[in-house]
Amino acid sequence: MKDLVSRCPIEEVMQVVSGRWPGLLIYYLKQGTKRFSDLRRDNPAISHKMLTMELRKLEDAGIVARSEFEGYPLRVEYDLTPAGLQLVPLLDALGSWWDATAAGRGHGSTLPVEVTE
Amino acid sequence: MKDLVSRCPIEEVMQVVSGRWPGLLIYYLKQGTKRFSDLRRDNPAISHKMLTMELRKLEDAGIVARSEFEGYPLRVEYDLTPAGLQLVPLLDALGSWWDATAAGRGHGSTLPVEVTE
DNA sequence: AGTAAATGACGCACCTTTTTGTAACCACGA
DNA sequence: TCGTGGTTACAAAAAGGTGCGTCATTTACT
Numbered sequence: 647m648k649d650l651v652s653r654c655p656i657e658e659v660m661q662v663v664s665g666r667w668p669g670l671l672i673y674y675l676k677q678g679t680k681r682f683s684d685l686r687r688d689n690p691a692i693s694h695k696m697l698t699m700e701l702r703k704l705e706d707a708g709i710v711a712r713s714e715f716e717g718y719p720l721r722v723e724y725d726l727t728p729a730g731l732q733l734v735p736l737l738d739a740l741g742s743w744w745d746a747t748a749a750g751r752g753h754g755s756t757l758p759v760e761v762t763e
Numbered sequence: 764m765k766d767l768v769s770r771c772p773i774e775e776v777m778q779v780v781s782g783r784w785p786g787l788l789i790y791y792l793k794q795g796t797k798r799f800s801d802l803r804r805d806n807p808a809i810s811h812k813m814l815t816m817e818l819r820k821l822e823d824a825g826i827v828a829r830s831e832f833e834g835y836p837l838r839v840e841y842d843l844t845p846a847g848l849q850l851v852p853l854l855d856a857l858g859s860w861w862d863a864t865a866a867g868r869g870h871g872s873t874l875p876v877e878v879t880e
Numbered sequence: 881a882g883t884a885a886a887t888g889a890c891g892c893a894c895c896t897t898t899t900t901g902t903a904a905c906c907a908c909g910a
Numbered sequence: 911t912c913g914t915g916g917t918t919a920c921a922a923a924a925a926g927g928t929g930c931g932t933c934a935t936t937t938a939c940t
Contacts, residue, residue: 660783664782664783665781681915699900707868708867719913719914720907727867736853741773813926834935837933
């Protein structure tokens with residue numbers, strides 16, 4: 647049971663965009679049309695099962711478009727949809743925010759900065 | 764092993780902001796100072812274990828600030844940091860994007876809307 | 881007076897659920 | 911036989927829930 651009638655758009659969008667891969671897949675797809683094997687090459691850490699699952703999820707969310715061409719070794723292309731393209735700058739903004747606020751974190755060290763209150 | 768030297772800011776930010784709770788916790792915290800029990804009341808579905816873990820994660824990321832006051836039954840307050848406040852409009856933008864592009868999906872209902880293709 | 885209960889914000893151990901990886905399999909045609 | 915994109919079954923790993931313990935102090939009961 648994972649869907650408790652999430653009326654909150656933030657909760658909903660997180661169910662799709664959240665996780666390790668969606669951001670990266672979108673990042674690579676904004677570079678242009680990619681095939682399944684391209685995306686696997688782009689980030690080798692993802693397993694082919696995960697990739698299919700994530701792509702399917704993004705497809706269902708209307709973020710990526712899947713085009714299947716018939717032919718010899720079967721060819722499938724993935725692109726960002728218009729909605730997906732609109733999402734890109736939002737994710738980029740998140741990335742920028744992360745970099746911009748990096749100073750607030752340990753910018754590397756895990757030292758427990760004791761704030762003497 | 765989850766951190767394979769993620770040089771990509773999107774991958775990094777997702778490790779913090781991703782998931783079911785961070786978005787919601789930030790959403791409630793932007794309403795003002797909240798205590799542990801307040802946040803539990805705000806969204807009853809989260810367990811105390813999860814809440815502590817998520818708050819700790821957000822704290823480490825510099826998104827929320829934890830203030831501990833000494834006293835009888837122990838009191839702890841949580842607020843958004845300046846960085847956290849900057850994050851709010853970005854998440855809101857995601858929520859708006861989700862709503863704006865809702866037409867491409869099932870426009871709301873969870874019913875298995877069979878699209879006769 | 882002395883003991884007991886309760887409070888708020890957790891930590892910890894144990895167990896269940898969910899997610900993810902691995903490997904094998906499918907189809908087709910070069 | 912290989913390569914493509916994908917599915918399935920099983921196994922491993924990770925995430926998450928539940929309940930109890932803790933700490934220090936106040937209030938409640940006897």
